[in-house]
Amino acid sequence: ALAEARIRLIDGLACAIAGAGSGMTKLAQKWAGRMSFEGTSRFWFSGTRGSMQDCAFANSVFLHSILHEDASVYGHPACNVIPSALAVGEAEKSTGAEVLTAIALGYEIQARIAARGTGFKPAGSGGGRGPATTGIFGAAVTAIRLMKITPQQAKNAIAFCGSLCSSGLEEPLIVGSFERCIQVGQLTRSGVLAAELAWAGIEGADSALDGERGFYATYFGTDAPVEAITGGLGEIGSSTVIDATYMYKPYPTAALNIGATW
Numbered sequence: 668a669l670a671e672a673r674i675r676l677i678d679g680l681a682c683a684i685a686g687a688g689s690g691m692t693k694l695a696q697k698w699a700g701r702m703s704f705e706g707t708s709r710f711w712f713s714g715t716r717g718s719m720q721d722c723a724f725a726n727s728v729f730l731h732s733i734l735h736e737d738a739s740v741y742g743h744p745a746c747n748v749i750p751s752a753l754a755v756g757e758a759e760k761s762t763g764a765e766v767l768t769a770i771a772l773g774y775e776i777q778a779r780i781a782a783r784g785t786g787f788k789p790a791g792s793g794g795g796r797g798p799a800t801t802g803i804f805g806a807a808v809t810a811i812r813l814m815k816i817t818p819q820q821a822k823n824a825i826a827f828c829g830s831l832c833s834s835g836l837e838e839p840l841i842v843g844s845f846e847r848c849i850q851v852g853q854l855t856r857s858g859v860l861a862a863e864l865a866w867a868g869i870e871g872a873d874s875a876l877d878g879e880r881g882f883y884a885t886y887f888g889t890d891a892p893v894e895a896i897t898g899g900l901g902e903i904g905s906s907t908v909i910d911a912t913y914m915y916k917p918y919p920t921a922a923l924n925i926g927a928t929w
Contacts, residue, residue: 668904672771676752678737678915679730679745686732687712691845695728695852707758719754719863720856723806726750727855728848735919741781746851747802748773751809751859759813769812771904777805778905780876782895795834799850800886803832806858816866826871827861829882 686692696713699722703715708722711729716722727750730736736745748770756766781801807828811821835850865871876882877891884890899905920928 668771668775669767672767672774675737675745675774676749676767676770679749682733682736682745683711683726683730685735686729689732691732691848692729695725695732695848699725708754709757719758719810720859723750723754723859724852724856726754727806727852731848731851732845733919734847735916737913737915739778739781739913741778742799742802742805743851744774744777744802744805747806747855747858748777748809750855751806752813755810755813755859755862759815761813765813769809772812773805773809775905776808777801779896779900780804782892795886796837796840796847796850799847799854800832800834802851802854803828803858803861806855807861808858810859810862811865814862814866816862820865820868822873823869823871824861824865826873826875827864827869828858829875829885830871831857831861832882832886833857834886 683692692712696710699710699713699717700715702721702725703710703713703717706717706719706722708719709716710722711726717725727746730750731743731746736743752766752770752773755761756769761769804825807824808821811824816824832854833850835847835853838844839846839850872878872881874881877893878884881891883892918928
């Protein structure tokens, strides 16, 4: 798990660097410049500072800018987990080992929430970007770990993810809009926000995930796959199993056509 966390951190940062000259990155840097102040975290490339949420958002956009990051049935976890880990880790003055642990945990829980394919079941509206929906959980759990909040607060933060997440429209992918970068960035920001709200003591609904009108019923029209989420938790690393549902990309392309590209 430690080896995988290192690889995914390096791969994610490399994808952001590869897209540093892209138009979307430059526009996001322009936005970051407007939002900068003497905050706790850094915007990549410029080194200017801002809030954990703003830095997590912008850095997530940078990482997704050329669509070269890892991909799976549980979305693009690097986009959400790594920016959250570095933005929150810097603010919390975390050690390298703590950051790697948070990355491993963020990947693991995001994989389990997506339950090996749940994310590809159509959202209730039929127009949601399903695989991206789970990214908020990866970002939130990463932040939860680094902020060292209590188990009860962690439960509340995960509950908030059900309310704060937004799959975004599928349309930007169909027409090739860079709005897809904004989608993953907002999920990362919202994940960090969920952890901060829980830290403040706000409570979330116990049935936020599996309730009659909870996360799974609302976004995927299905019951919560509890066994897939919790089975072997702490013993079996779902996110470290590299199989047909997970890939590092040899070319910048979407997961659905990478086989043909390869």
